[in-house]
Amino acid sequence: MTSPSSHPLDTVFAALADPTRRAILTMLLEDDMAVTDVAHPFAMSLAAISKHLQVLADARLITQEKRGRVKWCKLEPDALRAASVWMQGFGQFDPVDLDAFERFLATELPDDPEI
Amino acid sequence: MTSPSSHPLDTVFAALADPTRRAILTMLLEDDMAVTDVAHPFAMSLAAISKHLQVLADARLITQEKRGRVKWCKLEPDALRAASVWMQGFGQFDPVDLDAFERFLATELPDDPEI
DNA sequence: CGCATATTCAACCAACCGGTTGACGATCAA
DNA sequence: TTGATCGTCAACCGGTTGGTTGAATATGCG
Numbered sequence: 437m438t439s440p441s442s443h444p445l446d447t448v449f450a451a452l453a454d455p456t457r458r459a460i461l462t463m464l465l466e467d468d469m470a471v472t473d474v475a476h477p478f479a480m481s482l483a484a485i486s487k488h489l490q491v492l493a494d495a496r497l498i499t500q501e502k503r504g505r506v507k508w509c510k511l512e513p514d515a516l517r518a519a520s521v522w523m524q525g526f527g528q529f530d531p532v533d534l535d536a537f538e539r540f541l542a543t544e545l546p547d548d549p550e551i
Numbered sequence: 552m553t554s555p556s557s558h559p560l561d562t563v564f565a566a567l568a569d570p571t572r573r574a575i576l577t578m579l580l581e582d583d584m585a586v587t588d589v590a591h592p593f594a595m596s597l598a599a600i601s602k603h604l605q606v607l608a609d610a611r612l613i614t615q616e617k618r619g620r621v622k623w624c625k626l627e628p629d630a631l632r633a634a635s636v637w638m639q640g641f642g643q644f645d646p647v648d649l650d651a652f653e654r655f656l657a658t659e660l661p662d663d664p665e666i
Numbered sequence: 667c668g669c670a671t672a673t674t675c676a677a678c679c680a681a682c683c684g685g686t687t688g689a690c691g692a693t694c695a696a
Numbered sequence: 697t698t699g700a701t702c703g704t705c706a707a708c709c710g711g712t713t714g715g716t717t718g719a720a721t722a723t724g725c726g
Contacts, residue, residue, distance in 0.1 A: 442570075443570050445567075445568075445570075445573065446568055446569070446570060447568075449564050449565075449567040449568035450564075450565070450568035450713095452560075452564040452638075453560075453561055453562075453564035453565035453568055454561070454713095454714085455557075455558050455560075455561060456714090458560065465640075470672080470673095471672070471673060471674095472671085472672060472673080480714090480715070480716090481715075481716065481717080482672085482673075482674090483673085483674075483675085483715085483716080483717085484714070484715055484716080486673065486674060486675095487674095487713095487714075487715085488714085490674095491713095502673090502722095504672090504722095504723065504724075505671070505672050505673080505722060505723040505724065506671090506672060506673085506723090507672080507673065507674095516638055519638060520635060520638040520639055522573075523567075523631055523634060523635040523638070524635055569683095569684085571684090585702080585703095586702075586703060586704095587701085587702065587703080595684090595685070595686090596685075596686065596687080597702085597703070597704090598685085598686080598687085598703085598704075598705085599684070599685055599686080601703065601704060601705095602683095602684075602685085602704095603684085605704095606683095617703090619692095619693065619694075619702095620692060620693040620694065620701070620702050620703080621693095621701095621702065621703085622702080622703065622704095
């Protein structure tokens with residue numbers, strides 16, 4: 437499903453680039469969920485959510501286990517941690533300007549309650 | 552240049568999803584660079600690199616300043632830190648299984664020397 | 667069995683992405 | 697001025713993405 441030659445970080449970051457998928461991950465923090473229940477709050481078809489879940493599974497950000505007729509989705513934080521480790525390499529090189537950083541967080545992050 | 556309604560994290564993660572762009576960021580850790588010098592190690596046209604740099608600038612991962620005829624590219628780690636902060640929210644919820652995590656790092660990360 | 671529920675598959679679509687090439691505008695230097 | 701260098705722009709291309717619909721496949725239930 438994913439091009440075999442792509443770096444694991446490619447698929448992880450690409451998966452995280454979509455707000456629907458980030459919202460799904462946030463929901464899965466609460467608890468494991470069935471596909472239908474994941475789809476419920478979103479204004480899009482079940483098939484679309486099914487595809488999003490496949491993208492997340494390809495990136496190993498979730499796993500899916502079928503029990504009976506329902507497929508349970510479970511958060512799998514290891515891949516996310518690997519990406520986080522990669523990213524932290526960048527923050528550490530200059531002495532952290534906490535003022536600038538908090539200004540950034542204040543102006544950039546809260547403009548959307550969704551996540 | 553970027554769709555106005557997209558969340559900042561969308562563009563940051565999308566920018567990070569490409570290995571060429573991650574490599575550029577890594578190069579910029581060393582020092583600020585001119586566009587031509589950024590392009591040098593890559594087997595693709597200058598125009599392609601110029602586009603990649605525009606994507607990174609849209610995501611506020613770098614800034615570009617033109618001095619004379621050369622345009623200098625500078626790493627801007629705040630956006631990266633914001634994404635890192637978002638991600639760390641996930642790692643903290645289950646008691647960290649360090650064994651599993653190290654196994655993950657060992658199998659998933661080193662298969663590509665590039666980054 | 668017969669029906670409802672859970673999920674995916676297949677085909678299709680418009681939009682976007684990552685790359686190319688060639689022309690172009692700016693800037694420096696002889 | 698002439699010419700070289702720096703970088704972007706515009707048009708194009710094939711492949712991917714994110715969504716839609718409708719049919720198909722399991723599975724559970726009365």
